[in-house]
Amino acid sequence: MESNQPSLHDPKFTVPISDVEQQANQLELETKEFDYTKRSQWLRAAVLGANDGLVSTASLMMGVGAVKRDIKAMILTGFAGLVAGACSMAIGEFVSVYSQLDIEVAQLKRDKRRVGSGERKEKEEGEKENLPNPVQAAAASALAFSVGAMVPLLAASFIKEYKVRVGVMISAVTVALIVFGWLGAVLGKAPSFRSSMRVLIGGWLAMAITFGLTKIIGSSGL
Numbered sequence: 001m002e003s004n005q006p007s008l009h010d011p012k013f014t015v016p017i018s019d020v021e022q023q024a025n026q027l028e029l030e031t032k033e034f035d036y037t038k039r040s041q042w043l044r045a046a047v048l049g050a051n052d053g054l055v056s057t058a059s060l061m062m063g064v065g066a067v068k069r070d071i072k073a074m075i076l077t078g079f080a081g082l083v084a085g086a087c088s089m090a091i092g093e094f095v096s097v098y099s100q101l102d103i104e105v106a107q108l109k110r111d112k113r114r115v116g117s118g119e120r121k122e123k124e125e126g127e128k129e130n131l132p133n134p135v136q137a138a139a140a141s142a143l144a145f146s147v148g149a150m151v152p153l154l155a156a157s158f159i160k161e162y163k164v165r166v167g168v169m170i171s172a173v174t175v176a177l178i179v180f181g182w183l184g185a186v187l188g189k190a191p192s193f194r195s196s197m198r199v200l201i202g203g204w205l206a207m208a209i210t211f212g213l214t215k216i217i218g219s220s221g222l
Helices: 019-067 071-114 119-130 136-156 162-188 192-220
Strands: none
Touching: 019 071, 019 136, 019 162, 019 192, 071 136, 071 162, 136 162, 162 192
């Protein structure tokens, strides 16, 4: 007499995965997705910081060049803009991220008082590892700004002829704006062409406005 019960050796019979294994696999997938998202946000912030350094430094150099064509004046202006902008970005990012850190630490303490010590302790250790680092954020912002600011500085450093210097600097800044716009679009999953054009036109406008207003003020003898 044959038994109707399924055999362990029957290929149709499958041993179900335990709930613990399913939860572990799901947690691993969520962790990987979180890490990827966090990495993308950092990269996008770095691209935006580099774009800020590029546009602000190039605009400063164009503005000073409108009234004083000396290469030394333009380079010193660009260098001062690099240092001031990098320090400003670093301090602003440090204060912002430190405020976020204080909020998250306070929330962890409230959760610790509200929940027991068993399961919560393991979760708390994982959350502490994901807390923002103000020093790291400040250093990354300053570095990104400096990288962008170096583009117009290097482009104009070794050219004595004013018109050639300005032309080379604008060309270098144009290429960098397109690259930064494309990178920001890729990381933000936006249309790359439109994003690059927005960044490019915005950078051109910033340089043109700074050049024009400084030229007007310099010509008026103020």
